[in-house]
Amino acid sequence: MTDVVALVRQYGEDARAASRVLAAATNAQKNQALLRMAELLEAEQDNILAANDQDTAAAAANGLDAAMVDRLRISAKSIAQMAEGVRQVAALADPVGEMDDFKILPNGLKLGKMRAPLGVVGMIYESRPNVTIDAAVLCLKSGNACLLRGGSESFHSNQAIAKVIYQALRETGLPEACVRLFETTDRAAVGAMLALNEFIDVIIPRGGKGLVKRITEEARMPVIKHLDGVCHVFINRDADLDMAVSIAMNAKTSRYGTCNTMETLLVHQDIAATVLPRLQAAYATKEVELRGCERTQAVLNNIAAATEEDWFTEYLAPILSVRVVDGLDEAIAHINHYGSHHTDSIVTNDYADIQRFLREVDSASVMVNASTRFADGFEYGLGAEIGISTDKIHVRGPVGLEGLTNQKWIVLGSGQVRV
Amino acid sequence: MTDVVALVRQYGEDARAASRVLAAATNAQKNQALLRMAELLEAEQDNILAANDQDTAAAAANGLDAAMVDRLRISAKSIAQMAEGVRQVAALADPVGEMDDFKILPNGLKLGKMRAPLGVVGMIYESRPNVTIDAAVLCLKSGNACLLRGGSESFHSNQAIAKVIYQALRETGLPEACVRLFETTDRAAVGAMLALNEFIDVIIPRGGKGLVKRITEEARMPVIKHLDGVCHVFINRDADLDMAVSIAMNAKTSRYGTCNTMETLLVHQDIAATVLPRLQAAYATKEVELRGCERTQAVLNNIAAATEEDWFTEYLAPILSVRVVDGLDEAIAHINHYGSHHTDSIVTNDYADIQRFLREVDSASVMVNASTRFADGFEYGLGAEIGISTDKIHVRGPVGLEGLTNQKWIVLGSGQVRV
Structure with missing residues (x-):
């Protein structure tokens, strides 16, 4: 238990440090990493499929129903789609640093807004391994470090995908800690993550209503959540x-x-x-x-x-x-x-x-x-979605790059002081 | 205890119903109520000052230090400033219904965003009675119903101000429940409020760091908070x-x-x-x-x-x-x-x-x-501020009308179905 807490804390600390580097990274740097990920996904297809076979075999052996096993399964085609999705995100405009809404105040101050990453995004999700790459890619492009806690059923598939992500980050000179897939399946890791408001700025859960409710109640940081679709x-x-x-x-x-x-x-x-x-x-x-x-x-x-x-x-x-x-x-x-x-x-x-x-x-x-x-991110032209929000604050509906950013105020002066 | 829970629940239910009416209200209707509030603040000045005298006398008798008593005190001048502030908010553009970011998707759907109220805003605040009018006015203009839980030290001042608000709402045909100042000083009311995520969409605390921390930990709904200013x-x-x-x-x-x-x-x-x-x-x-x-x-x-x-x-x-x-x-x-x-x-x-x-x-x-x-709402030209956010999601810095709204997606079609 204590070891897991310490491990997750270390993940958080590293992610926070990486997020500072990533917030300053140029669009070109981020795209280089993304395009390399797409290449590596294709090059490592056999490894990813083999890892996925392990997961689906274990799931079948553990008596998961056919529909669940089916949701776990990755094919050569789905890897090609992942790679294509990564390239689509690379092609999107970089939201970070975008300036907007400038006006000049009576005292001559120029006041505007600049779009900035949230910082560190924590994802907690079940089954589908494609969430690993989708989340990593959207966070990276929007300048956020991310901590990914995938489901135990897709453990090997997720690790195989994460290996590709780490390699691409290393090769392009971005900190590997920009993306961190949990290497433990210990359930205590989730609790530890939800207490880490010092290092995680927002949690995005993806899974059943029960999971989402539990996370919302326990999380010490804001949660962007999808409850249900009536x-x-x-x-x-x-x-x-x-x-x-x-x-x-x-x-x-x-x-x-x-x-x-x-x-x-x-x-x-x-x-x-x-x-x-x-x-x-x-x-x-x-x-x-x-x-x-x-x-x-x-x-x-x-x-x-x-x-x-x-x-x-x-x-x-x-x-x-x-x-x-x-x-x-x-x-x-x-x-x-x-x-x-x-x-x-x-x-x-x-x-x-x-x-x-x-x-x-x-x-x-x-x-x-x-x-x-x-109503989804692809149809709305967001390139991809990290989730769909049914919340009333921050972002509603499909969450793409913009939903993973905020706007800070920018004030440009020439020596003004307040009377 | 149970009575307080039931009372707060009733406040919440009424506020939710009122918020539906208010979301559909025109700018003219809302401004009529606001301008009437400004008039009534001035007309009821003697009553408000008398109520404030009760509060400051009680505070002094209870041994509050001079600085605290001073923060509680209202003068004829501060009432004039309140009224002026209300008129300034009335003069601001109505953010509700604002449409933006329209584009045409390949299938001909027109996709854009429309600004909407958050719904019901809960405020929990200490001392300064001017928060009562500032919060009510900003929420009203942005189409949100609000539940206000003021500090016990300013109980009578807050009630006197609320009386003016209720009267203005009644006279202009908006539901009185658009604004509800708690009539109880029972501390259990705060806990009841923080559990009411069914009816309250966001909580905005204003007060010391201890209060804000406690509220953030206990609230079952999102919190827009200000922790400290280093x-x-x-x-x-x-x-x-x-x-x-x-x-x-x-x-x-x-x-x-x-x-x-x-x-x-x-x-x-x-x-x-x-x-x-x-x-x-x-x-x-x-x-x-x-x-x-x-x-x-x-x-x-x-x-x-x-x-x-x-x-x-x-x-x-x-x-x-x-x-x-x-x-x-x-x-x-x-x-x-x-x-x-x-x-x-x-x-x-x-x-x-x-x-x-x-x-x-x-x-x-x-x-x-x-x-x-x-860095504050008046200086930034927001007209007023309901608080200053040090959070990373939804809104950063001074929170004015825009921070009290969100954007929903609008899709205009001509019979499109998804293939």
């Missing part, structure tokens, strides 16, 4: 019904397990009788189970009642809650009360209703005539 | 010495008790022998005690040695630590290690050194040829 589509009275059905189908059925999948469909009462039967038929082809409010049940036969619990639920499965609402007010109130402030969309052509929906829906992404499934 | 001025080798002395004097002696006061002076070794004696003579006229490193002591007679502890200390008193450094590298390293990431200034005419200082000093405000004393 996303809505509201079909307004005037919606183009073909568009509405297309969006509602895509938002629910294109993938069931993603956080930007719709979990509750809201339908304006004026068109419920028209659109609900069409939707029921369409969902039936995908074997999506519908659970409805009383007014939905009055239109559709043979569907179960949605309980109060259902409205709060992220199914991550072919199940959909359906509610008929009086109009825009009730739709917005439902979303703000039952939703998770993730992503919500309205289908309509009504200008005034759009203005109100955009302004009053309190979610990270608010959409008009588009599928909720678009 | 600010530095670095006099570079090429500094204009008149300017350097003028800034160093102002930064230390214009006020001792403020967080943007310089606590440590760093001097380039090449000019130590020239500038330190001048500074010593100048500080002597203000009876500022100097504590120096060995190299400082070698130049100046009769000054105490600065201990490791001194470099970390916010004196808030006429005491100054002085250190001679080899150059820019050591100055930056000292500031980042011993400082509190608040405000630091360099005096120099060297372009390359300025670029490095601005980029590498990890502080909320980084200045060139200006006194650290400028």
